[in-house]
Amino acid sequence: MERLIGLLAKLPGLGPRSARRAALYLLKRNDSLLKPLARALSVAAENIRTCSVCGNLDARDPCGVCADPRRDDSLICVVEDVADMWALERSAAFRGRYHVLGGALSALDGVGPDDLNIPALVARAGRAEVSEVILATNVTVDGQTTAHYIADRLAECGVTVSGLAHGVPVGGELDYLDEGTLSQALKARRPV
Amino acid sequence: MERLIGLLAKLPGLGPRSARRAALYLLKRNDSLLKPLARALSVAAENIRTCSVCGNLDARDPCGVCADPRRDDSLICVVEDVADMWALERSAAFRGRYHVLGGALSALDGVGPDDLNIPALVARAGRAEVSEVILATNVTVDGQTTAHYIADRLAECGVTVSGLAHGVPVGGELDYLDEGTLSQALKARRPV
Numbered sequence: 400m401e402r403l404i405g406l407l408a409k410l411p412g413l414g415p416r417s418a419r420r421a422a423l424y425l426l427k428r429n430d431s432l433l434k435p436l437a438r439a440l441s442v443a444a445e446n447i448r449t450c451s452v453c454g455n456l457d458a459r460d461p462c463g464v465c466a467d468p469r470r471d472d473s474l475i476c477v478v479e480d481v482a483d484m485w486a487l488e489r490s491a492a493f494r495g496r497y498h499v500l501g502g503a504l505s506a507l508d509g510v511g512p513d514d515l516n517i518p519a520l521v522a523r524a525g526r527a528e529v530s531e532v533i534l535a536t537n538v539t540v541d542g543q544t545t546a547h548y549i550a551d552r553l554a555e556c557g558v559t560v561s562g563l564a565h566g567v568p569v570g571g572e573l574d575y576l577d578e579g580t581l582s583q584a585l586k587a588r589r590p591v
Numbered sequence: 592m593e594r595l596i597g598l599l600a601k602l603p604g605l606g607p608r609s610a611r612r613a614a615l616y617l618l619k620r621n622d623s624l625l626k627p628l629a630r631a632l633s634v635a636a637e638n639i640r641t642c643s644v645c646g647n648l649d650a651r652d653p654c655g656v657c658a659d660p661r662r663d664d665s666l667i668c669v670v671e672d673v674a675d676m677w678a679l680e681r682s683a684a685f686r687g688r689y690h691v692l693g694g695a696l697s698a699l700d701g702v703g704p705d706d707l708n709i710p711a712l713v714a715r716a717g718r719a720e721v722s723e724v725i726l727a728t729n730v731t732v733d734g735q736t737t738a739h740y741i742a743d744r745l746a747e748c749g750v751t752v753s754g755l756a757h758g759v760p761v762g763g764e765l766d767y768l769d770e771g772t773l774s775q776a777l778k779a780r781r782p783v
């Protein structure tokens with residue numbers, strides 16, 4: 400029991416108190432939730448692996464996105480993390496391929512180019528069918544440093560390197576936006 | 592994958608977004624967290640049951656508290672939920688027995704006396720060794736209604752029926768307390 404609570408408390412978003420609540424909640428719903436969850440976790444532990452092409456997590460290798468023949472081979476979207484890739488997939492706005500770096504360069508955390516999935520990206524970008532690499536790292540200091548580093552590395556591959564547009568988010572109110580976003584949105588203004 | 596996220600999202604404290612984050616977190620820590628958690632949940636699903644004496648959840652029946660010979664058989668503390676019992680156990684201030692009702696009377700939610708573990712409590716309170724029943728239901732309308740109902744039911748058992756003291760919580764600042772608590776604390780004032 401204590402062990403279960405201790406493990407649940409390690410999940411992001413759950414502290415020791417809410418882990419106890421979650422454990423009790425699970426124990427009271429043995430058949431409807433506890434057993435299915437135990438089974439789903441076992442299945443995931445056995446089956447989910449990192450895609451050897453793009454770095455996604457999936458039950459197949461290559462993953463569903465890499466194996467899909469209807470997607471555009473000429474576009475590669477570079478993201479820091481699997482969660483970012485899933486977020487872009489939910490938007491359904493991108494039908495090319497992905498490349499997951501597994502983090503961002505960070506002098507503070509001691510993450511260098513060798514710790515990220517960059518050599519595989521350079522190899523993929525060098526293939527004849529690839530025409531454009533979209534850098535979709537986070538708009539943080541580390542993410543943008545990583546994007547600049549990758550752009551430099553890809554300079555000799557003969558591919559177009561682009562980045563996501565910055566500006567006012569959809570549904571965003573100007574009053575609540577930071578100055579950086581507003582100045583980017585102004586600089587990148589477009590004719591209506 | 593979707594199934595795992597859906598199940599995690601049912602936990603209290605996790606929504607769909609944080610469930611996705613938790614699932615990714617688990618998948619990245621296959622050996623250190625995902626497998627142990629799957630195992631702990633399976634073990635819990637197989638072994639944890641409701642104690643037939645008090646209603647606690649434990650791997651044994653009777654549970655560890657009911658089976659402990661060092662505890663005082665003459666005191667029974669009545670709580671609404673297993674979580675309340677655990678909270679009292681953490682305080683280490685009570686060395687008697689417990690009785691978990693499994694909820695509180697609620698006209699709104701359609702919870703009547705027959706839905707709670709009350710007959711078993713009346714039977715336990717009728718035994719010769721029991722001298723006092725402490726009603727530790729929540730200080731809410733439902734909890735206090737339940738406490739009054741149980742006090743009525745126990746009137747013929749010949750046991751002392753008591754309730755928790757109300758007042759200023761330890762570490763509480765008067766400025767932040769509600770009027771109800773302050774008026775209770777004043778009414779129940781004690782010589783220093």
